[in-house]
Amino acid sequence: MVASGSGGELAFIQNLRALATHPAARGLNDDCAVLELGAETLILTHDMMAEGVHFLARQDPADVAWKLVATNLSDLASKGAQPLGVLLGYSLGGDDARFVAGLVAALAAYDTPLLGGDTIALSDADTGPRTFGLTAIGRATHLPVPSRAGARVGDLLWLTGAVGGAMLGLEALLAEDPDPEHSRAYRRPIPLLAQGQALAPSVTAMMDVSDGLLLDAARLARASGITLTIAKSAIPIATSEARRDEALRWGDDYQLLFTQPPGTEPPVLAHCIGEALVAGDDPIVLDGVPLNEASGLGYQHGPARSAG
Amino acid sequence: MVASGSGGELAFIQNLRALATHPAARGLNDDCAVLELGAETLILTHDMMAEGVHFLARQDPADVAWKLVATNLSDLASKGAQPLGVLLGYSLGGDDARFVAGLVAALAAYDTPLLGGDTIALSDADTGPRTFGLTAIGRATHLPVPSRAGARVGDLLWLTGAVGGAMLGLEALLAEDPDPEHSRAYRRPIPLLAQGQALAPSVTAMMDVSDGLLLDAARLARASGITLTIAKSAIPIATSEARRDEALRWGDDYQLLFTQPPGTEPPVLAHCIGEALVAGDDPIVLDGVPLNEASGLGYQHGPARSAG
Numbered sequence: 001m002v003a004s005g006s007g008g009e010l011a012f013i014q015n016l017r018a019l020a021t022h023p024a025a026r027g028l029n030d031d032c033a034v035l036e037l038g039a040e041t042l043i044l045t046h047d048m049m050a051e052g053v054h055f056l057a058r059q060d061p062a063d064v065a066w067k068l069v070a071t072n073l074s075d076l077a078s079k080g081a082q083p084l085g086v087l088l089g090y091s092l093g094g095d096d097a098r099f100v101a102g103l104v105a106a107l108a109a110y111d112t113p114l115l116g117g118d119t120i121a122l123s124d125a126d127t128g129p130r131t132f133g134l135t136a137i138g139r140a141t142h143l144p145v146p147s148r149a150g151a152r153v154g155d156l157l158w159l160t161g162a163v164g165g166a167m168l169g170l171e172a173l174l175a176e177d178p179d180p181e182h183s184r185a186y187r188r189p190i191p192l193l194a195q196g197q198a199l200a201p202s203v204t205a206m207m208d209v210s211d212g213l214l215l216d217a218a219r220l221a222r223a224s225g226i227t228l229t230i231a232k233s234a235i236p237i238a239t240s241e242a243r244r245d246e247a248l249r250w251g252d253d254y255q256l257l258f259t260q261p262p263g264t265e266p267p268v269l270a271h272c273i274g275e276a277l278v279a280g281d282d283p284i285v286l287d288g289v290p291l292n293e294a295s296g297l298g299y300q301h302g303p304a305r306s307a308g
Numbered sequence: 309m310v311a312s313g314s315g316g317e318l319a320f321i322q323n324l325r326a327l328a329t330h331p332a333a334r335g336l337n338d339d340c341a342v343l344e345l346g347a348e349t350l351i352l353t354h355d356m357m358a359e360g361v362h363f364l365a366r367q368d369p370a371d372v373a374w375k376l377v378a379t380n381l382s383d384l385a386s387k388g389a390q391p392l393g394v395l396l397g398y399s400l401g402g403d404d405a406r407f408v409a410g411l412v413a414a415l416a417a418y419d420t421p422l423l424g425g426d427t428i429a430l431s432d433a434d435t436g437p438r439t440f441g442l443t444a445i446g447r448a449t450h451l452p453v454p455s456r457a458g459a460r461v462g463d464l465l466w467l468t469g470a471v472g473g474a475m476l477g478l479e480a481l482l483a484e485d486p487d488p489e490h491s492r493a494y495r496r497p498i499p500l501l502a503q504g505q506a507l508a509p510s511v512t513a514m515m516d517v518s519d520g521l522l523l524d525a526a527r528l529a530r531a532s533g534i535t536l537t538i539a540k541s542a543i544p545i546a547t548s549e550a551r552r553d554e555a556l557r558w559g560d561d562y563q564l565l566f567t568q569p570p571g572t573e574p575p576v577l578a579h580c581i582g583e584a585l586v587a588g589d590d591p592i593v594l595d596g597v598p599l600n601e602a603s604g605l606g607y608q609h610g611p612a613r614s615a616g
Contacts, residue, residue: 008400009429015408016396022421024393033423035392037447038348046395046443048426084343085332087354088324089397089441092316100323113330115341118356120439121317128436131428133397135354135443139345 026147029223031075031207032138034145041140043081047072048089051129056173061095062102063187064132069106071210072136073191074254078208079145080200081138083110083193088117089133110193112136142200146258151205151224155259157274158266160195163213163255164247165238185238189254195268199258202267206258211251214284214297220257221276221283229285230274248286249298334455337531339383339515340446342453349448351389355380359437364481369403370410371495372440377414379518380444381499382562386516387453388508389446391418391501396425397441418501420444450508454566459513459532463567465582466574468503471521471563472555473546493546497562503576507566510575514566519559522592522605528565529584529591537593538582556594557606 013028020028024035033044047068051057055064069086076083086107090099107114115137122128151157169186177183192208199206205224209216213235221228237247259276260266282290284297291297321336328336332343340353355376359365363372377394384391394415398407415422423445430436459465477494485491500516507514513532517524521543529536545555567584568574590598592605599605 008404009427012398012400012404012408012427015405016411016422016425019408019412019415020422020424022393022423025421025423028424033393033395035423035445037350037392038346040346040348042345042350042445044393044395044423044443044445046397046425046441048397048399048428048441050399050428050430053428053430084345085330085341085352087341087352087443089354089356089439090320091356091358091439092320096316096320097323100320100327103324104327107327113333114324114328115330115333115343115352116328116336117324117354118441119317119320120356120358120361122358122361122437129430131397131399131439133354133356133426133441135352135395137343137350137352137445 030147031078034079041143041145043076043079043138043140043145044135045072045075046133046135047075048131048133050131059173061099062105065099065102066106066188068132068134069103070189070191070254072134073110073112073193074189074208074210076136076138077191077193077196078206078256079138079140080142080196082141082197083112084137084139085113085115086137087115087135090117090119091130091132092119092121093130110191141197146200146203146206148205148207148220148223151220151226151259151276153226153276153278154262155204155276156262156272157217157228157230157276158258158260158270159213159235159273160192160256160268160270162236162238163209163253164243164250166252167247167250168239186252189252191254192256195256198267199256202260202264203258204260206256209253209255209257212249212298213257214248214286214291215293216257218283218293218297224276225279226276227278227280227283227285228274229277232287234271234273236271338455339386342387349451349453351384351387351446351448351453352443353380353383354441354443355383356439356441358439367481369407370413373407373410374414374496376440376442377411378497378499378562380442381418381420381501382497382516382518384444384446385499385501385504386514386564387446387448388450388504390449390505391420392445392447393421393423394445395423395443398425398427399438399440400427400429401438418499449505454508454511454514456513456515456528456531459528459534459567459584461534461584461586462570463512463584464570464580465525465536465538465584466566466568466578467521467543467581468500468564468576468578470544470546471517471561472551472558474560475555475558476547494560497560499562500564503564506575507564510568510572511566512568514564517561517563517565520557520606521565522556522594522599523601524565526591526601526605532584533587534584535586535588535591535593536582537585540595542579542581544579
């Protein structure tokens with residue numbers, strides 16, 4: 001539950017933060033709650049998706065279900081967690097059978113059981129956008145559980161793969177591109193569960209990139225109390241060089257972003273894109289240019305927002 | 309996640325049920341999922357509330373937040389669970405500060421931390437009903453965890469308190485009764501957590517009464533493979549004798565309904581209202597009259613539905 005968006009949303013989350021004093025809540029500043037229970041450590045997350053904001057009304061409900069599962073499991077991945085199951089909150093009224101088909105596919109792909117949930121039926125007179133919620137429950141595979149707050153000065157910054165693919169995917173979808181492969185990155189993101197588990201023992205900080213690389217990197221920097229210097233050309237992108245700046249600011253790619261002490265090689269394929277410096281005025285320095293949330297980190301939450 | 313309502317909802321839940329094969333899901337036939345994890349047993353539930361279905365658009369958001377917490381914690385109560393925390397799924401756009409105030413009050417009353425969640429901001433153009441979701445996580449205080457399925461022939465059926473209070477409360481709200489106490493039972497239901505924990509070791513089956521006493525009793529009977537004979541006059545009601553039949557069919561009272569072997573006294577205040585018989589054609593026999601879901605159990609899901 002990270003503030004991003006309107007003033008009303010920021011104010012609401014500030015109010016919640018005052019309420020979320022339990023250490024497991026991590027101040028609502030992380031991807032997940034981390035709750036010790038006996039000898040186990042639970043990892044808990046709840047993400048919502050709304051028509052017109054996070055998906056297009058005309059999208060295949062099977063893709064919507066997939067993405068709902070994938071985005072929540074991606075949060076677990078960023079903690080190195082193993083999924084134990086999900087609970088679904090579902091508003092009836094679309095092609096519900098297609099939604100179930102996508103749910104079946106996503107849960108099978110990541111060997112995650114459906115444990116329960118709730119469905120509601122709005123009245124026929126209600127034509128507002130439908131919203132779905134999913135709670136994912138996992139168990140930590142490594143202690144301490146990675147957070148966003150652990151990066152130290154001198155650590156190197158790594159990214160597991162290219163960004164910008166979801167941007168191209170949404171464009172293909174909006175253009176009604178007949179080849180479904182062209183929109184796959186947007187429709188069917190892949191939660192990097194195996195990578196997250198492999199990385200958990202060696203990272204000093206980790207998160208998944210959901211709202212855009214630069215914005216999410218700034219969050220990691222703020223949480224850790226450092227500044228991240230990033231080399232633009234080192235960032236792998238899924239699009240043409242001409243669109244590099246856009247690719248760094250679009251979301252929905254679900255790569256893992258993490259820091260490790262210098263001299264250590266990540267145990268999974270990853271690209272070194274920067275380094276942690278002593279905190280300056282701004283959380284990010286991109287090719288020598290300081291950037292903060294008000295200047296140039298960009299924000300494209302749901303790319304579907306503009307198309308909703 | 310229990311089927312109740314439209315054909316579409318029933319079909320959807322049937323589809324989900326085929327997917328929910330993990331034993332922790334309990335076939336989606338129980339109030340909660342029950343997941344063993346190391347030496348602990350997790351109790352998980354997710355309930356949603358929608359404007360116009362579960363609450364009135366003009367209701368105080370603080371009451372809506374309270375009820376969202378209370379209904380989920382009531383599910384935990386029916387398992388004898390101790391709450392560990394909640395995750396909130398929230399759609400911005402009403403009096404968000406009032407919602408937080410109600411959340412603070414409910415979580416403080418039941419000593420339950422907010423662990424995380426998600427908020428979404430629909431566009432200003434969206435005027436549809438808002439929906440909220442809450443996931444409650446608890447730990448079992450007694451094994452085996454009570455289910456709906458454990459009632460045996462000869463067991464006695466008990467109810468912790470009166471039904472019909474929420475019916476009167478909604479009516480007071482609709483009539484704009486100036487005394488808030490008159491609508492309290494509907495606005496601020498009380499999850500019987502302490503009672504549930506005290507009862508867990510001695511019950512053979514237990515559930516909370518959310519959709520109406522007779523309908524929920526029928527679910528317990530079906531799950532247990534017995535028929536419940538119920539004496540109408542033994543059921544405590546919060547309304548006049550003239551409205552007894554209605555009180556047995558309205559929901560939202562959140563009493564605990566449970567069975568115990570004969571000859572054992574419940575450890576909390578409760579009223580003996582019936583007995584488990586060998587399964588007949590119908591799940592309920594009320595004052596000698598057989599009743600099933602198609603005849604006379606009634607269904608008033610969200611009393612707000614008709615007022616939405």
